Amino acid sequence: MSYSVAIDGPAGAGKSTIARQLARETGFIYVDTGAMYRAMALYFLRQGIEPPEADRIAGACKEADVTIVYEEGTQQVLLNGENVTGLLRTEEVGNMASASSVYPEVRMKLVELQRKLARASDVIMDGRDIGTYVLPGADVKVYLTASSACRAKRRYEELQEKRALGSMTLEEIKADIEERDYRDMHREFAPLRQAEDAVLVDSSDMTIQQVMERIRSLIRP
């Protein structure tokens, strides 16, 4: 039986930073499920599909093939054979991923891939519905969150550092985050919520090291 750690939470809570670092320490595979939803979103954007077009989204799901490969331990996302990993972390793609991930067709396809990866290896998997839906029997479940003001500030600084801020203000980023939270928490199918058996970690006033220590203590105690 493989071992699995599920880390769920809203956008910008620090899930990927923590999950990547934990994976490095434990030797488990880091599965970034948001990147899969983002790859599907990129496909929809390229096809000029708008989120309300449910039929076109369902149709496009049959044409878009998302696969995951690992290069030197780092997840690479292939969209119909093209490595799109470097194109996924923009606000445009993130917003489209949140809007298009409400569709069951999109979710079913990716959940199957996620479960397959967890069966094959020990994983640290982050997302929105890992502890509640994808891996309900995960060995460790964490719900990692922080205040929206705090998450917006972190995202702002990250974009600034990457020189990817453009003309966006901190207020706009905060509004984007709150809109995404609302959508992710209120969709009908597998919404974002804390699993009953998940440990709540609020990182608003914690350093990355403190969050790491807290979660590390839960793994194979």
Ligand code: DC
């Ligand atoms: O974690 P992220 O910002 O890369 O995720 C982008 C969007 O993808 C998120 O707003 C909602 C969706 N998503 C999801 O619905 N379920 C997941 N397990 C992961 C992401």
